[in-house]
Amino acid sequence: xxxxxxxxxxxxxxxxxxxxxxxxxxxxxxxxxxxxxxxxxxxxxxxxxxxxxxxxxxxxxxxxxxxxxxxxxxxxxxxxxxxxxxxxxxxxxxxxxxxxxxxxxxxxxxxxxxxxxxxxxxxxxxxxxxxxxxxxxxxxxxxxxxxxxxxxxxxxxxxxxxxxxxxxxxxxxxxxxxxxxxxxxxxxxxxxxxxxxxxxxxxxxxxxxxxxxxxxxxxxxxxxxxxxxxxxxxxxxxxxxxxxxxxxxxxxxxxxxxxxxxxxxxxxxxxxxxxxxxxxxxxxxxxxxxxxxxxxxxxxxxxxxxxxxxxxxxxxxxxxxxxxxxxxxxxxxxxxxxxxxxxxxxxxxxxxxxxxxxxxxxxxxxxxxxxxxxxxxxxxxxxxxxxxxxxxxxxxxxxxxxxxxxxxxxxxxxxxxxxxxxxxxxxxxxxxxxxxxxxxxxxxxxxxxxxxxxxxxxxxxxxxxxxxxxxxxxxxxx
Ligand code: NAD
Numbered sequence: 001x002x003x004x005x006x007x008x009x010x011x012x013x014x015x016x017x018x019x020x021x022x023x024x025x026x027x028x029x030x031x032x033x034x035x036x037x038x039x040x041x042x043x044x045x046x047x048x049x050x051x052x053x054x055x056x057x058x059x060x061x062x063x064x065x066x067x068x069x070x071x072x073x074x075x076x077x078x079x080x081x082x083x084x085x086x087x088x089x090x091x092x093x094x095x096x097x098x099x100x101x102x103x104x105x106x107x108x109x110x111x112x113x114x115x116x117x118x119x120x121x122x123x124x125x126x127x128x129x130x131x132x133x134x135x136x137x138x139x140x141x142x143x144x145x146x147x148x149x150x151x152x153x154x155x156x157x158x159x160x161x162x163x164x165x166x167x168x169x170x171x172x173x174x175x176x177x178x179x180x181x182x183x184x185x186x187x188x189x190x191x192x193x194x195x196x197x198x199x200x201x202x203x204x205x206x207x208x209x210x211x212x213x214x215x216x217x218x219x220x221x222x223x224x225x226x227x228x229x230x231x232x233x234x235x236x237x238x239x240x241x242x243x244x245x246x247x248x249x250x251x252x253x254x255x256x257x258x259x260x261x262x263x264x265x266x267x268x269x270x271x272x273x274x275x276x277x278x279x280x281x282x283x284x285x286x287x288x289x290x291x292x293x294x295x296x297x298x299x300x301x302x303x304x305x306x307x308x309x310x311x312x313x314x315x316x317x318x319x320x321x322x323x324x325x326x327x328x329x330x331x332x333x334x335x336x337x338x339x340x341x342x343x344x345x346x347x348x349x350x351x352x353x354x355x356x357x358x359x360x361x362x363x364x365x366x367x368x369x370x371x372x373x374x375x376x377x378x379x380x381x382x383x384x385x386x387x388x389x390x391x392x393x394x395x396x397x398x399x400x401x402x403x404x405x406x407x408x409x410x411x412x413x414x415x416x417x418x419x420x421x422x423x424x425x426x427x428x429x430x431x432x433x434x435x436x437x438x439x440x441x442x443x444x445x446x447x448x449x450x451x452x453x454x455x456x457x458x459x460x461x462x463x464x465x466x467x468x469x470x471x472x473x474x475x476x477x478x
Pocket of ligand 1: 152153154155156157161179180181182210211212213214216217218221232233234235237238240241254255256257258288289382384410450454455
């Protein structure tokens with residue numbers, strides 16, 4: 001797979017190249033062009049020209065049809081997309097085939113449906129005549145695209161998360177400049193091929209590759225020609241982008257990091273809670289923003305829960321690597337730090353040795369910790385690996401206090417059989433998503449996002465359409 005920029009309908013690979021490394025075994029997969037300031041300028045100019053050209057005058061039906069063509073195009077190249085995502089990330093094949101590629105197709109179809117079924121969202125919402133004492137007026141609302149939208153996406157769910165923003169941005173009539181993570185350029189390049197084949201007007205979608213700080217990401221988010229920024233990634237990166245965007249008061253939508261809690265009450269179905277926590281802590285080797293890193297268990301079932309979770313973690317096989325050598329070192333440094341801070345390592349705690357080519361890759365062991373104080377850095381900071389710390393609690397109030405004592409607020413999971421407790425606890429957990437007796441069950445129409453340092457704004461269904469379009473009031477004197 002050759003990574004290329006896609007600017008104004010043209011594929012190009014100018015700019016210095018950097019190597020793309022396979023996380024599964026450390027071998028070189030190819031090279032990626034690093035977009036210079038000129039390439040980014042060209043992409044923003046091409047996006048503006050598209051808005052002033054044919055893309056700017058498309059109607060809802062045409063845009064819905066375009067989104068469906070893109071979805072069909074991804075489906076037709078399903079295996080190529082899956083293979084590219086697997087090569088860039090080292091994730092298990094099953095994950096790419098059941099999560100990444102189907103969700104990308106689903107993202108385009110979901111927003112085509114939303115638009116096609118509700119054209120008034122894109123046109124007008126009439127408000128009945130209302131007198132202000134200066135005569136009667138008819139007010140209506142036009143939903144206008146924001147303009148040129150910069151999308152910056154992370155490496156953990158490259159295709160899923162970029163299309164989660166590209167689809168609604170295009171649905172609302174914006175022109176897009178995507179900068180995917182430097183670690184995962186391949187599915188974005190394939191997507192540009194599909195969009196090119198689908199016949200979207202030149203410049204409606206543009207792609208630039210490269211790094212973030214002092215590079216393509218920063219050039220793009222500080223660009224005066226960018227009208228809005230939709231970003232998914234670390235909270236610290238969000239803060240840097242906010243500073244960069246401040247000069248032009250560019251609107252932002254942020255999906256950021258987490259330190260997600262799970263609350264396991266003694267009345268829970270313990271089999272389901274253990275199964276669920278194995279999934280929520282170790283799926284994709286913990287490299288999903290929604291993964292659980294803090295587990296609070298009611299004291300009567302604490303010992304049994306820890307024993308069972310530890311056994312399950314030790315027995316895991318076939319898990320994928322960390323995305324890079326740097327990220328593996330970051331996760332292992334937290335394993336060392338947790339020991340230094342006084343943790344008991346119940347399972348894992350290091351890097352596995354396979355005795356084959358995978359030893360050249362970036363794997364770490366699924367890890368279960370106990371015994372840390374809540375002030376420990378390993379309990380407070382996002383690690384973004386296959387690791388959770390388990391601590392006991394005695395009362396519902398204490399469980400809530402522990403769960404909420406975090407700078408983050410992305411997602412949480414509550415395990416209980418008590419319906420009243422579920423309804424009492426769920427609204428009091430300070431996270432943007434609260435799952436009860438499940439994890440990562442997603443209906444794409446629901447609001448998705450974080451509170452506190454985990455994000456700004458909501459995406460999903462009409463919430464995304466609200467961000468990617470601007471309601472404008474038209475007032476006609478009668
Ligand atoms: P990251 O913040 O390091 O990078 C994300 C993107 O930002 C990359 O494309 C990168 O090149 C770019 N970038 C970095 N510095 C930049 C800068 N100064 N200006 C402009 N762009 C810049 O994040 P990551 O390591 O790729 O992803 C993991 C993080 O993403 C975790 O914190 C995870 O929790 C978070 N995440 C959140 C969600 C969510 O929905 N809330 C989803 C997935 C991942």
